[in-house]
Amino acid sequence: MTPLAFGLKSLADNWVVVVPVKGSSEAKSRLGVGPGRAALADAFALDTVTALVAASAVERVFVVTASARLGALLGGLGAVIVPEAPVVETGHARLNAGIVQGIAAARLAYPQVNLAVMTGDLPALRPGDIDAAFALGAAQPRSMVPDAEGVGTTTLLARVGVTVTPRFGLGSRDAHQGDGHVVLDLPPTSSLRRDVDTAADLEAARLIGLGPHTSALF
Structure with missing residues (x-):
């Protein structure tokens, strides 16, 4: 569906989603060391995008990444790949700069559709949870x-x-609330809340149910 094909219902209900993905050996450093960590980070991103593409409320997914390799895999799932522009920032500043780039691309392509930004480390993400959250949003x-x-x-x-x-x-909840973002009333078990940074986070996500790409690594 092209942006010009939306009716009134689509304008109210559809979303484009920007997902930043690092796609490097430095990803998910708190998960430990070794090549397995990088494979897990890739799988998290693949499962996040797989769930988003399957959600009925999502019109299009835009992935911002500097990794051509991972970009090709995510593009194969149906995402639009936005190559991350070279920046001088590092860490969270670089992450936010990449998101800004993705937002610009998404809103240029779909100016009449609601916008979401979602982290790419939600391996237990479920399409039904996405639709429920976006309806509240x-x-x-x-x-x-x-x-x-x-x-x-x-x-x-x-x-x-x-x-x-x-x-x-660090402290992004308070920062985003300060900008006027209302906290959605989602249950603690919502898969949108289960991002993974540590081994304990991964175990909590496993109890919800990991997506196919992450499950394949166990």
Whole structure:
């Protein structure tokens, strides 16, 4: 479906989603050392995008990554790949700069569709949970989903025409709330809240049910 083909229902209900993906050997450093960590990080991104593509509320997924290798895999799932522009920033500053680039691409292509930003480390993500969260988000100009610990952010949402400033990093929940993002009333078991940074996070996600790419590594 092209952006010009939307009716009134589509304008209210559909979303484009920007997903930043590092796609490097430095990804998910808190999971430990060795080649297995990089494979897990790739699998998390693949499962995140697989679930998003399958969600009925999602019109298109835009992945921002500097990795041509992982970009090809994610593009094969149906995502639009936005090659990350070279930047001088590092860490969370680089992450946020990449998200800004993805937001610009998504809103240029789909100016009349709601926008979400979602982290690429949600291996237990379920399409039904996405649809439920996005339905709640449609009632707010700006909204967000905090992580399971309640201090970080996994998802930012904004209605058509509403600006978004990504502030992912330490204390991002407070930062995003300060920008007017309303915390969505999702249960603690929602798969949108189960991002994975540590082995304990991975075990919690496993209890919900890992996606096929991450499950294949166990």
